Amino acid sequence: MANPNSLPLYEKYWYKHNYKRVLDSLILILLLLLLGYRVMYVNNYSIPWFIALICETWFTLSWIFTISTQWSPAFIKTNPDRLLQSVQELPAVDLFVTTADDELEPAIITINTVLSLLALDYPSHKLACYVSDDGCSPLIFYALHKASKFAKHWVPFCKKYNVQIRAPFRYFCDDNDCTTNDEEFRQEWLQMKDLYENLSHKIDVDPKSIPSLLEEEFAVFSNTNRTNHPAIIKVIWENKEMAEDGLPHLIYISREKRPKQPHHFKAGAMNVLTRVSGLITNAPFMLNVDCDMFVNNPNIVMHALCILLDSKGEKEVAFAQCPQQFYATLKDDPFGNQMAILYKYLGAGLAGLQGIFYGGTNCFHRRKVIYGLSPDDVEKGNNLSEVELKQKFGTSKELMKSVGHALEDRTYSASDISVNKAVEEAIHVASYGYEYGTGWGKQVGWMYGTMTEDILTGLTIHKKGWRSELCTPDPIAFTGCAPIDGPTCMAQHKRWATGMLEIFFSKHCPVFGAIFDKLSFRQFLAYMWIMNWGFSPVAQVCYACLVAYCIITNSYFLPKDWGMYIPTAIFGIYKVYTLYEYLASGLSIKAWWNNQRMSRITPMNAGFCGFITVLLKLLGISNTVFDITKKELPPSRDDRHDKNAGRYTFNESLVFLPGTTILLLQLTAIFIKLFGFQPQGLSRNYECGLAEMLISVYLIICYWPFLRGLFETGKFGIPLSTICKGATLTCIFVCLSRRTISG
Numbered sequence: 001m002a003n004p005n006s007l008p009l010y011e012k013y014w015y016k017h018n019y020k021r022v023l024d025s026l027i028l029i030l031l032l033l034l035l036g037y038r039v040m041y042v043n044n045y046s047i048p049w050f051i052a053l054i055c056e057t058w059f060t061l062s063w064i065f066t067i068s069t070q071w072s073p074a075f076i077k078t079n080p081d082r083l084l085q086s087v088q089e090l091p092a093v094d095l096f097v098t099t100a101d102d103e104l105e106p107a108i109i110t111i112n113t114v115l116s117l118l119a120l121d122y123p124s125h126k127l128a129c130y131v132s133d134d135g136c137s138p139l140i141f142y143a144l145h146k147a148s149k150f151a152k153h154w155v156p157f158c159k160k161y162n163v164q165i166r167a168p169f170r171y172f173c174d175d176n177d178c179t180t181n182d183e184e185f186r187q188e189w190l191q192m193k194d195l196y197e198n199l200s201h202k203i204d205v206d207p208k209s210i211p212s213l214l215e216e217e218f219a220v221f222s223n224t225n226r227t228n229h230p231a232i233i234k235v236i237w238e239n240k241e242m243a244e245d246g247l248p249h250l251i252y253i254s255r256e257k258r259p260k261q262p263h264h265f266k267a268g269a270m271n272v273l274t275r276v277s278g279l280i281t282n283a284p285f286m287l288n289v290d291c292d293m294f295v296n297n298p299n300i301v302m303h304a305l306c307i308l309l310d311s312k313g314e315k316e317v318a319f320a321q322c323p324q325q326f327y328a329t330l331k332d333d334p335f336g337n338q339m340a341i342l343y344k345y346l347g348a349g350l351a352g353l354q355g356i357f358y359g360g361t362n363c364f365h366r367r368k369v370i371y372g373l374s375p376d377d378v379e380k381g382n383n384l385s386e387v388e389l390k391q392k393f394g395t396s397k398e399l400m401k402s403v404g405h406a407l408e409d410r411t412y413s414a415s416d417i418s419v420n421k422a423v424e425e426a427i428h429v430a431s432y433g434y435e436y437g438t439g440w441g442k443q444v445g446w447m448y449g450t451m452t453e454d455i456l457t458g459l460t461i462h463k464k465g466w467r468s469e470l471c472t473p474d475p476i477a478f479t480g481c482a483p484i485d486g487p488t489c490m491a492q493h494k495r496w497a498t499g500m501l502e503i504f505f506s507k508h509c510p511v512f513g514a515i516f517d518k519l520s521f522r523q524f525l526a527y528m529w530i531m532n533w534g535f536s537p538v539a540q541v542c543y544a545c546l547v548a549y550c551i552i553t554n555s556y557f558l559p560k561d562w563g564m565y566i567p568t569a570i571f572g573i574y575k576v577y578t579l580y581e582y583l584a585s586g587l588s589i590k591a592w593w594n595n596q597r598m599s600r601i602t603p604m605n606a607g608f609c610g611f612i613t614v615l616l617k618l619l620g621i622s623n624t625v626f627d628i629t630k631k632e633l634p635p636s637r638d639d640r641h642d643k644n645a646g647r648y649t650f651n652e653s654l655v656f657l658p659g660t661t662i663l664l665l666q667l668t669a670i671f672i673k674l675f676g677f678q679p680q681g682l683s684r685n686y687e688c689g690l691a692e693m694l695i696s697v698y699l700i701i702c703y704w705p706f707l708r709g710l711f712e713t714g715k716f717g718i719p720l721s722t723i724c725k726g727a728t729l730t731c732i733f734v735c736l737s738r739r740t741i742s743g
């Protein structure tokens with residue numbers, strides 16, 4: 001407990017962005033004006049008019065979500081030096097890492113993340129690292145084994161020389177040579193580099209050869225495969241003496257999986273981690289990271305605890321989320337997925353509301369909040385009866401006891417813990433049947449039913465009235481890898497769009513949260529902003545089709561007289577304004593343009609497919625799955641200058657079909673117009689004008705990577721089958737459009 005009289009452990013400051021408010025409002029006024037104009041003047045009750053009205057109304061709503069979210073940005077400053085004075089004893093923190101596939105998530109990446117966690121600047125006996133492996137991979141287990149041996153040298157080295165980047169692959173990457181005169185350091189540095197290279201060679205093995213390498217340890221992995229195996233929990237390293245400068249416990253967990261039994265993807269893995277750690281260390285705080293997100297600021301636990309242990313924060317703040325940032329990124333953000341501007345404005349905007357969304361990784365949670373406690377319950381403590389505990393948390397007596405402890409803020413003392421004894425019970429709570437009929441995934445833990453368990457879990461917490469904080473120390477807390485190819489970016493975005501819609505069409509919909517629960521109104525609008533990742537693609541696709549339709553049928557949907565100034569002004573102001581934001585953040589014009597064009601490409605392909613996927617799910621035709629994002633080590637120095645780095649790539653996936661179709665449609669429309677194949681005979685006032693043509697050309701420019709893809713082969717080309725499907729859809733569209741006017 002923090003001393004209530006001490007100085008605040010963190011303070012909040014507000015940005016002054018008056019110019020931004022003026023521009024945001026100006027665009028909103030223009031959008032409303034456009035809607036007004038449409039209703040008053042271009043009102044011809046035609047289909048294009050109606051579709052345009054709906055799309056533009058949606059764009060206006062989207063803009064309201066956006067400006068409300070970024071209206072009052074804030075940031076916080078943490079004071080870790082005050083922390084030690086204000087608490088008697090630092091609390092324990094459990095560290096969770098999830099991995100699920102040793103091919104898409106190479107073992108070397110996972111162990112680097114683990115090593116960076118083991119080397120955190122925090123008393124080691126207060127930390128315990130749990131790695132959940134949903135792939136049940138002996139390779140990951142073997143690599144962790146080897147990594148824990150290396151850690152015995154690595155962790156003291158980092159602490160002795162106060163190394164900042166404690167993931168060895170980044171520390172020893174080829175831009176980072178040892179250039180010091182300190183001979184002792186040089187020697188140790190070289191030795192460490194050698195040890196690390198040795199480690200990476202050792203784990204770079206054929207997974208099939210692992211059994212012989214692990215011998216008796218391997219017995220548990222025999223006859224297992226990733227979808228059919230019992231729970232495996234192995235203590236790889238135990239800090240038996242509970243030494244402050246030793247190594248934290250390191251525990252490997254692969255929860256039980258059986259064919260056809262739902263396992264709820266990452267959320268399921270997180271719940272097993274929560275239960276298993278509850279039995280072993282039961283720390284009041286839990287940090288969770290994805291396997292690629294290593295620690296970039298070794299002091300981060302202290303910063304996060306400033307928020308969570310502050311006398312005010314303790315009562316109000318449920319979790320401290322650090323931004324997702326990326327290392328060794330491609331220059332100028334060619335895939336528009338580095339999210340720098342997003343965090344800067346929308347992240348800060350959320351920080352000024354009820355709080356940042358939970359992002360699935362880089363987040364410090366309070367265990368009791370994950371166990372379902374609301375701010376009102378805090379004073380009361382654990383008021384659950386045994387029956388309720390059993391109903392919510394399952395039948396394990398040991399677990400119920402540990403939950404009771406957590407809810408009452410009573411922590412285990414070091415002597416309570418016998419890691420090996422707890423493992424037996426842990427295997428029980430990691431079995432697939434354990435959750436059956438309990439509250440896991442519904443009332444407590446990470447929430448089920450969506451591909452974006454992070455947003456839903458955060459929403460459930462905010463709905464109870466908790467707040468959250470964005471923790472942005474310098475240097476930044478964690479960095480990970482951003483996808484560097486077209487298909488991976490699309491798959492990731494499609495999953496997000498799908499997940500948002502799954503939440504929206506469930507009983508967890510933020511609308512109910514605002515009406516019946518304690519979601520503040522503007523936080524609700526912020527959640528709508530992110531839910532819109534699933535809806536706005538539909539409006540965008542309709543608009544794009546509408547443009548082509550008008551050109552093909554020689555009709556119009558945009559104003560012809562002075563009214564044309566309204567959309568022109570919206571477009572112009574928006575472009576200049578976003579460009580300014582990029583330049584002011586030190587980003588390039590190219591980065592701005594890449595993001596502009598990707599904000600047309602990604603939603604219209606991945607987002608639109610996400611929408612269709614959810615539609616199919618709602619109709620009961622198919623179910624949604626979590627496609628894991630491929631993680632790659634950053635390219636070496638030579639490959640980085642490869643001229644193809646950052647070029648858009650494609651694969652056979654249907655996710656590229658909407659974009660291909662839209663491009664072909666625009667090309668066909670322009671062709672029809674240029675060669676005069678449009679139907680004639682309408683009065684000039686009703687004909688398709690320049691404006692429709694310009695939008696169509698703009699879309700083609702945005703789709704430049706696809707246009708190139710039409711003529712390329714290999715991974716840079718759009719597969720012929722996708723082109724054929726796109727062409728067929730285009731023909732159907734053109735024929736149907738013509739029908740509407742002749743018929």
Ligand SMILES: O=c1ccn([C@@H]2O[C@H](COP(=O)(O)OP(=O)(O)O[C@H]3O[C@H](CO)[C@@H](O)[C@H](O)[C@H]3O)[C@@H](O)[C@H]2O)c(=O)[nH]1
Pocket residue numbers: 098099100101105132134264265266269289290291292359360361451452453454492495496499626627628629630
């Ligand atoms: O069945 C599964 C599937 C995934 N994971 C893990 O979940 C994490 C996130 O998966 P990833 O493929 O890296 O997804 P991203 O798109 O990079 O993840 C973002 O979006 C996810 C929600 O869609 C969040 O869970 C993540 O934290 C957030 O970083 C990884 O560590 C995986 O190993 C599992 O443990 N079990």
Ligand SMILES: [Mn+2]
Pocket residue numbers: 290292480481629
């Ligand atoms: Mn990721």
